[in-house]
Amino acid sequence: MxxxxxxxxxxxxxxxxxxxxxxxxxxxxxxxxxxxxxxxxxxxxxxLKPIDSDEALIATALMAAPEVSRADCKVIGYNMAGEFVTLKEGNNEFIVLADDPKKDGFSAACYHKDLEPFMARGRALKAEGKKHQEIFDIREEEVKSGKLKIPTGATLHIYYGKNTLYDPETSKVDDARLRYVVYMPYATAESTGLPEAPAASNHPWIMNPGTHRAHIMISPLPE
The missing domain is CATH 1.20.5 (Single alpha-helices involved in coiled-coils or other helix-helix interfaces)
Structure with missing residues (x-):
């Protein structure tokens, strides 16, 4: 025991x-x-480094474009000196608008070149001191009259985020993500079958229905 x-x-x-x-x-x-x-x-x-040169503006702006098309995109926007210029010439169907270095956060956009008259008109009206609703109303009338055109199905890619640091090796902006806009002038929820508000994250919906600026909005989930 x-x-x-x-x-x-x-x-x-x-x-x-x-x-x-x-x-x-x-x-x-x-x-x-x-x-x-x-x-x-x-x-x-x-x-991560700050976006502090025209080369960095171009590199980060191109992240808004489809990867296979970036080399041939035209890039426009404000340079580091505050001038609105062509930062890079291009010869494909895309125009890329670089981030404005004087604004908080980061926002670059890539859109089909057929949208440039519509986009340029908006920039011109804004430069005149017009507010958001005034710009909306003026372009609404101009599209209705046929003076301004928005191609149905033309796409806008927006690369955006609250941070302004980027990785020089990949050109990715810290915590930036993409959302997509597909223009469908005067489309409605009834004509597309889409809701007027997202049912959940990553779901398409129609914004500004029944107007010249009606568009399908798709906001993908962050990685």
Missing amino acids: KHIIIALVFAGILWSCNSSDKTKSTTEETVTKEITVESASNEATKN
């Missing part, structure tokens, strides 16, 4: 030690993972 009690005591001690080793191992493994993740995060942050 005495031998059995001694054996049980030793077994208990061994189990306690083994359990302690496992706990220690698990804790050390968790700490190691946390340090690795934090280190990787810090390393990624170190690679």
Whole structure:
């Protein structure tokens, strides 16, 4: 009986030690993972730089365009000196509008070249000091009269985010994402079968229905 009690005591001690080793191992493994993740995060942050040159404006703006088309896109917008210029010549169907470096956050857009008259008219009216609703109303009348045209199905890609740092190696802007607009002048919920508000994230819906600026809006989930 005495031998059995001694054996049980030793077994208990061994189990306690083994359990302690496992706990220690698990804790050390968790700490190691946390340090690795934090280190990787810090390393990624170190690679980010401000968009402080025309070359950086072009590189980040092109992220709004489909990857296969970026090399031949025309890029326009404000340069670092504050002048609205052609930053890069192009010869395909896309025009890219670079981020305005004087504004908070980041926003670049890529659109079909057939939309340029509509976009340029908006920029001109804004330069005249017209407000959002005034611009909307003026273009509404001009589209109705035939003076201005919006091609049905023309697409606008918007690359946007609240941060203005980017990775020079990939040209990706920190935490930026894409949303898409497909212009469908005077389309409605009834004519398209789409709701006038998104049913859930990543679902298409129709915005400004029944107007010249009616469009299908698609806001993808962030990665």
